Amino acid sequence: MKKITLLLITAIAILACGTEEKNTMYVKGSIKGLKKGTFYLQKQQDSLIISIDSVSVNGSNEFMMTDVVESPEMYYLTLGVSSKRIAFFGEKDTITITSQLDRFAQKAVIKGSENQDLLNEFNAIQRKFSDQRLDLIKEEFEVRKMGSQDSLDVVNQKFINWERKKYLYTTNFAVQKGGFEVSPYIALTELNNANIQLLDTVNKSLSEEVRLSKYGKQLDDFIQRIKKEEK
Numbered sequence: 190m191k192k193i194t195l196l197l198i199t200a201i202a203i204l205a206c207g208t209e210e211k212n213t214m215y216v217k218g219s220i221k222g223l224k225k226g227t228f229y230l231q232k233q234q235d236s237l238i239i240s241i242d243s244v245s246v247n248g249s250n251e252f253m254m255t256d257v258v259e260s261p262e263m264y265y266l267t268l269g270v271s272s273k274r275i276a277f278f279g280e281k282d283t284i285t286i287t288s289q290l291d292r293f294a295q296k297a298v299i300k301g302s303e304n305q306d307l308l309n310e311f312n313a314i315q316r317k318f319s320d321q322r323l324d325l326i327k328e329e330f331e332v333r334k335m336g337s338q339d340s341l342d343v344v345n346q347k348f349i350n351w352e353r354k355k356y357l358y359t360t361n362f363a364v365q366k367g368g369f370e371v372s373p374y375i376a377l378t379e380l381n382n383a384n385i386q387l388l389d390t391v392n393k394s395l396s397e398e399v400r401l402s403k404y405g406k407q408l409d410d411f412i413q414r415i416k417k418e419e420k
Contacts (some may be wrong), residue, residue: 190260215283216266223268230254232279238265260402261370262305268293278304278371304371311362311375318355318399325351336403356380360387367394373404377411385419388412 193321196197200333216230221247241264242254256264261280267273273293280302288297299305325347332340344363359379363372376391399405 210279212257212259212277214256214258214281215253216255216264216279216286217251217283218288218380219251219288220268220288220290220293221250226246226269228252228254229267230256231267232256232262237355240267245305260404261302262403267378276301278308280304280370283401288381297406304369304374307366307369307371308375311359311371314362315379316360318351318358321351333348356383359383360390363391367391368396368399370399370402370404372399374401376408377404381411385415386410388415 190217225247227243227245228381229240231238231240241256244252244254246252256279258281259280261278263372264279265278266275266277266286268316275288275294275297277284277286277297277299282301284299284301284305286297287297288294299309325344328347329341332344340415359375360383363375363380366372366375372395376388380387380391388408389412395408400409
């Protein structure tokens with residue numbers, strides 16, 4: 190009986206280790222210009238950003254840290270206690286991050302995450318929307334100086350059209366990427382003030398695996414809470 194119990198415990202331990210290795214994320218890379226410092230691997234838990242792993246370097250600019258990833262989610266590579274922080278979509282396997290010390294976040298290159306690649310694609314279009322908004326703000330400023338209500342109405346309509354176009358693009362992108370965790374993440378961060386129908390559209394497009402992920406569950410909870418409040 191003792192032998193059977195020992196074998197069972199050993200089997201469970203091996204299985205647990207195998208699962209951990211299978212879901213382990215390795216974050217490695219280098220920061221040009223850094224000679225000494227401490228890196229922190231962090232992620233958000235509730236409303237707090239907590240440290241998962243850390244490593245100190247002295248005379249080297251290379252680092253490596255790990256975490257067990259239950260489902261892909263946003264992580265942060267933070268340098269020391271400063272505000273230097275690189276946000277990235279973490280998932281099992283190896284994530285490589287390279288950058289330079291003086292432009293830590295701006296020059297970051299992240300490889301190894303499909304969700305991050307999709308988020309980069311989405312953010313590139315979002316920057317264009319941001320540029321368009323700045324142009325509209327400048328146009329509104331000039332119109333207000335002229336004191337023309339008709340012209341101001343035209344600009345206001347442009348703002349409405351711009352916002353509608355932005356929401357529709359975001360929804361369409363999230364729907365097309367329903368097989369990736371970046372889809373509910375985008376819905377939660379970019380469509381949280383949008384019409385509930387848009388959120389529902391994204392939610393219904395999610396694959397079963399993504400629906401059960403961290404952001405998939407959060408999106409469904411968010412939608413149900415809104416519907417409950419509306420009733």
